[in-house]
Amino acid sequence: MxxxxxxxxxxxxxxxxxxxxxxxxxxxxxxxxxxxxxxxxxxxxxxxxxxxxxxxxxxxxxxxxxxxxxxxxxxxxxxxxxxxxxxxxxxxxxxxxxxxxxxxxxxxxxxxxxxxxxxxxxxxxxxxxxxxxxxxxxPRRLAERGVFVEPISVSEKAIEHAYASRSPFDWSPQRALVLGNGALGLVTLAMLRQEFDDIYCLGRRDRPDPTIEVIERLGATYIDSRETPVPEIPEEHGGMDFIYEATGYAKHPFESIRALAPNGVVALLGIPDSWTFEIDGGSLHTELVTHNKALIGSVNSNERHFRRAVRTLRALxxxxxxxxxxxxxxxxxxxxxxxxxxxxxxxxxxxxxxxxxxxx
Amino acid sequence: MxxxxxxxxxxxxxxxxxxxxxxxxxxxxxxxxxxxxxxxxxxxxxxxxxxxxxxxxxxxxxxxxxxxxxxxxxxxxxxxxxxxxxxxxxxxxxxxxxxxxxxxxxxxxxxxxxxxxxxxxxxxxxxxxxxxxxxxxxPRRLAERGVFVEPISVSEKAIEHAYASRSPFDWSPQRALVLGNGALGLVTLAMLRQEFDDIYCLGRRDRPDPTIEVIERLGATYIDSRETPVPEIPEEHGGMDFIYEATGYAKHPFESIRALAPNGVVALLGIPDSWTFEIDGGSLHTELVTHNKALIGSVNSNERHFRRAVRTLRALxxxxxxxxxxxxxxxxxxxxxxxxxxxxxxxxxxxxxxxxxxxx
CATH class of the missing domain: 3.90.180.10 (Medium-chain alcohol dehydrogenases, catalytic domain)
Known part of the structure; x- marks a missing residue:
């Protein structure tokens, strides 16, 4: 074979x-x-x-x-x-x-x-x-799209873990941001569309671009990171209640702390190489604490997430x-x-x- | 008056x-x-x-x-x-x-x-x-210790939020580390004693010292940060499932990522001043993701946490x-x-x- x-x-x-x-x-x-x-x-x-x-x-x-x-x-x-x-x-x-x-x-x-x-x-x-x-x-009728079950399951897990971290209080998230306009980012953007009033997707592409077309057809706002870097997003669009990081750009976890709204959470999925850079760690530490923010790393998914991904695949x-x-x-x-x-x-x-x- | x-x-x-x-x-x-x-x-x-x-x-x-x-x-x-x-x-x-x-x-x-x-x-x-x-x-009989209800409530919240982040999976934590041997750190160490097989407390004091005496009377291991800096703790004592940061030392959140065991979580409570320093952000990002680690900022506490703190105060x-x-x-x-x-x-x-x- x-x-x-x-x-x-x-x-x-x-x-x-x-x-x-x-x-x-x-x-x-x-x-x-x-x-x-x-x-x-x-x-x-x-x-x-x-x-x-x-x-x-x-x-x-x-x-x-x-x-x-x-x-x-x-x-x-x-x-x-x-x-x-x-x-x-x-x-x-x-x-x-x-x-x-x-x-x-x-x-x-x-x-x-x-x-x-x-x-x-x-x-x-x-x-x-x-x-x-x-x-x-x-289901047989999902066979052609079945290849998306695994990536969706990975997002199901990351979202589950991120939401769990917000479960002790009454969290009413409104704005979600996906960092990365690859296939995983775009599918996740579609998943988040049901729950959030406003969804955003960050990329670094010029129009016309097929991913920007998908972003906008999903009713999301495209953010060009060359024009609006992550730390400037709150000023431009408001703080984000949920950020999903799927680029593996090493600075994103740290920049995202600033881009979160109070009580927000970042789900991290990227796996960058070693890269040493400067951060204002004192301010980031304080920001995490005084605004009850969280960073949640997540990798892979289990059978429960696969089963949930099948339902999501059917709904999208x-x-x-x-x-x-x-x-x-x-x-x-x-x-x-x-x-x-x-x-x-x-x-x-x-x-x-x-x-x-x-x-x- | x-x-x-x-x-x-x-x-x-x-x-x-x-x-x-x-x-x-x-x-x-x-x-x-x-x-x-x-x-x-x-x-x-x-x-x-x-x-x-x-x-x-x-x-x-x-x-x-x-x-x-x-x-x-x-x-x-x-x-x-x-x-x-x-x-x-x-x-x-x-x-x-x-x-x-x-x-x-x-x-x-x-x-x-x-x-x-x-x-x-x-x-x-x-x-x-x-x-x-x-x-x-x-209760009236707790009046003399009642001054500890507020600080305990702050830890109740931080622990609640950290644990919630681990609720989607079967988390069986064994080792907990408290960063900071002030009164809040010591009370929290006593709170964690019920749940963890092994508890550790980090400080930078020479013996004899009253806080080290309390640490050891609680059955915990004192870690002198001058001898064993946070990133070296796993090598010396094993990875920590839960780390409670109460010092406000700006590098602790980042150093703690390394000190965690897989699937572990850090609760952050300190509020440091601005301080810019270098980190290997790429490796920390990867570590958070591939080991399902989390950082949870937490501040203050609400009435529910105060009520729980009263029960804790009674039990300690x-x-x-x-x-x-x-x-x-x-x-x-x-x-x-x-x-x-x-x-x-x-x-x-x-x-x-x-x-x-x-x-x-």
Missing amino acids: RAIVVRRERHEPELIELPRPDPDEGEVLVRMLRVGIDGTDHEVLEDGPGSFPPGDDHLVLGHEAVGVVEDPNGTAYETGDVVVPTVRRRLDDGPNEYFDRGEPDMAPPGKHRECGISGAHGFMAEYVAVSERRLVEI PEWLFDELLTTVAAPTEFEPAFADSDDQIKAIVEFASLSDTSDQ | RAIVVRRERHEPELIELPRPDPDEGEVLVRMLRVGIDGTDHEVLEDGPGSFPPGDDHLVLGHEAVGVVEDPNGTAYETGDVVVPTVRRRLDDGPNEYFDRGEPDMAPPGKHRECGISGAHGFMAEYVAVSERRLVEI PEWLFDELLTTVAAPTEFEPAFADSDDQIKAIVEFASLSDTSDQ
Whole structure:
């Protein structure tokens, strides 16, 4: 079968032939439909995976995926069920409190592997064998958009954690700001639209631009960071009750403290490299305290967030995904899906469509 | 009546004569028993109050207080009830959503006054008139320790907010660290003793020292920051699940990110001055995200926290307060209560004792 991988010491995706996996007991054979590409995939290519799966000199890429059950292999699934795999896996067969209680997203580095990212093969292949306990079923009619379940689940978790931090008091947030106009930022902006009177999205693009079009069609205000840097946002638009940081720009957490309204919260999702710079730490400390502000780091997501993401996916408008899915590449011509251009919002590799599999 | 005030342009406390207040409708006349002094009082003296009460060139000091009802003035209170006043007051008679819903602690600067701190007289006087809605009753047998209700309530809120941020997942914290060995830090250490297997308190004092004695009597480990700076704490003692910052040292929030265990949280309470310094913001950002860490700023407390503080006060051992209350000064000889010495942990001014008032 075809698989898109990164090899040891290489930094480009490659299409290779691999044997079709043979599912172990408790595993389902999934025929992949679509696999998305995000910033993490680009980092895996650039820096190499955290580690390669034991014994292998390649890593199958991809952690955002949707597929269809080809062989239930004695599990509760049925052939034709549309499924999304979760990302984290146990490191070994030993006890792992985080996985044992269904919270692999809370397992620290060193206590998990991540499919397509570190230590475990990803989903960018025609077939994948996945433990039934690491699959979430989604409605067949959402199959084409199913590739968004994983990124939405990551936002579900971040929003859940940020909101929880505000739960001891009567928080009535009105203004939300998303830092970053990539696919994840735009989907999150759409998620926040239901809850907030005013939503804003920060980017650094000139018009005309497809992401700015999506931002405005969502009823949000585009903020060009070259004109209005984050610390100046309150003056221009008012303080933000909730800020969602998805750029990985290292200064954002610190700049965001100033951009928050009193009692506001920042959810941090980006993973920047080391970068030393000056901050007025005294004023930021005081600002956090006297205005009851919070910074919440969040990574990954668990099955509960995946299930919530399926509901969110159903609720979001279809046009959004049509606009976001700018690049649908075949595995034999995957290069455009890994290219970087301002016209591209979300790129995916399509291994099969549901109609292909129904024909069988 | 006697009152201890700071005058405009002065930086020393002064004992002056003021007319005994005449309670308005809905106000109770409280005879003060004891009023505590904390870092905020020293800041008010040094920098001046945020503002003086309208029309006055002096501010009655003190926001940690316990008193006894002298005249219920038609309210639901009875003469002899022991009461603790809360600290924040409305700015004016206009609507104020925060006060309306019982959450003055969430009112941002500009939406409240603080007794003894900014815009409203404090409690360091023989008599104070307080709205019945700004009083919390405490058991008579806790009267002597009642001065600790306000500081404990501040910690109750900070702990509540920090814990809430960890509520979406199964958090089983084991190690807690209090930054600061002042009275507030020591009381909080005692509060955390119930919940944590291992508690630590950071200070910068040489032995023998009365605060280190209290730390060790509580079963906690003293960490000398000159020997083990905050970022090195995990190496020495393990990562901390919860860090409570009460020093106002501007670098603590940033250093604490490193000292946290995965999924840990820092509650920030200090209010430092502006101070610009370098941080590796990229690594701190990544650390917050990949380890699901959080920073929660918290200020003040509301009536719910005061009520919880009364329960906490009842549960904490009596010896603790005997050890903490190193200085009990009469109003006519208040100077030692405002002095700064390593032998002093908590200083209070005692205007009356419950037995004085019972004699009446």
